[in-house]
Amino acid sequence: MKLRFTKKTFLFKRPSGTSRGILKEKHSWFIEIWNATNPKIIGFGECSIIPGLSPEYISIEQYEKKLKELSANPTIDISEWPSIKFGLECALRDLENGGKRIYFKNDFVKGTLKLPINGLVWMGDENFMREQIEQKLREGFRTIKMKIGAIDFDTEIKLLKSIRSRYNKNQITLRVDANGAFSPEETKEKLTILNQLDIHSIEQPIKQGQWSKMRELCEQTPLPIALDEELIGINRRLEKVKLLDTIQPQYIILKPSLHGGISGTQEWIELAEERNISWWITSALESNIGLDAICQLAAEYQNPLPQGLGTGSLYVNNIKNDLIVEQGYIYKTRKNS
Secondary structure, eight states: OEEEEEEEEEEEEEEEEETTEEEEEEEEEEEEEEETTEEEEEEEEEEEOOTTTSTTOSOHHHHHHHHHHHHHOTTSOOTTOHHHHHHHHHHHHHHHTTSSSOSSOSHHHHTOOOEEBOEEEOBOOHHHHHHHHHHHHHTTOSEEEEEOSSSOHHHHHHHHHHHHTTOOTTTOEEEEEOTTBSOHHHHHHHHHHHHTTTEEEEEOOBOTTOHHHHHHHHHHOSSOEEESGGGTTOOSHHHHHHHHHHHOOSEEEEOTTTTTHHHHHHHHHHHHHHTTOEEEEBOOSOOHHHHHHHHHHHTTSOOOSOBBOOOTTSBTTOOOOSEEEETTEEEEOSOOO
16 A cells, blocks of 8 residues: 655635634645555545644644654554544545545435534624624524634623524524633633523533533533533543543534544544433534545434534635535535445
C-alpha cells in the first residue's frame, strides 16, 4: 500500500468568530492511498485541524512530520492524532469501495436520504449575529444553533428573545454553544435565564476538565447540557466510560476529527447509547470532502436529531462535490450504485 499527502488552505468567505478567535483561513491535509498493483484506484481522506482546539496540532512542521512518518509506515500508532486517524480511516474505506468517495454504503450515498441539520450562527457583534439569524430563518432552517460567550450575555439573550417572539419551540428549535465561556459560579443563573426561552440544549457551558463541577451542573440544570470539548483527548475506552459515568450528561456532541476518527466516534456512540445519553454529530470546519464522509457516517444511525453538518458553504475555494443544503436538510444529488 502506498500513501501520500498534500496540504490545502481554505479561505473563509467571511472571517468566522470561534472560541479560538477569528478564523480567516484553515488548513487541511489530504491523504491518498493506493495499492501498487492497481494504482488507478485511489482512496481519499481529509485531515482537518483547528489550531488551539485540535489536541495533536502544534505547528505545520510538527503535523507534517507525523504525516511523513505515516507515509513511510501506514501502520504506526495514530490513536492520539484523531484528525489524522479520521483522514486515514476515510481513505482506507474509500479505497475499499473503489475510490468513489464512498465511505459507507447507505441511503445517504444513494441520494435517497436527507439528514436534518442545524443552521449555525457564528460569534460576532450584534448586527452580524442578527443578520445570520435572519438568513438562516429565510433559508428554511428549523433548528438554529447560536454560539454565545463572545458578546455580553444580555445582548445574546436579546437576540434569542427576538427569535422566540416570532417562533415558539414547536416552530424553531434553539441550541446554544458556550464553548466553555461561563464560570461555574455564574452558570446556574444563566442556565435558568436560558431555560425561560425554551432552549433545547447548551453545549459546554464551562471549560472542560472540571468533571465534578460539570456533573453537578448536569444533575441540577433546568436545561439539557451537551458535552463537546470535554471529549477531546479522551481516546481510550476506559477513559470514555469513566467520563460518561462521572458526568452523566444529557447529550454528547461528536466531531470525528477531534473525537477519535470514525472508529472513535462509533465507540462514543455505543457507550452513550448504553447509558441512554443522546448524541449528534457535527463537522469541525472540514472541506466538502470531510463533510461528505461525516454525513455518510451520521447516516449509518437512525438518529432523528438535527446534526451539525451545515458548514459546507464557508469557503471561497471549497472542493466541489454533490452535497446540497436546502430547507434545513443536507443530501446528495448523485446516485451511486
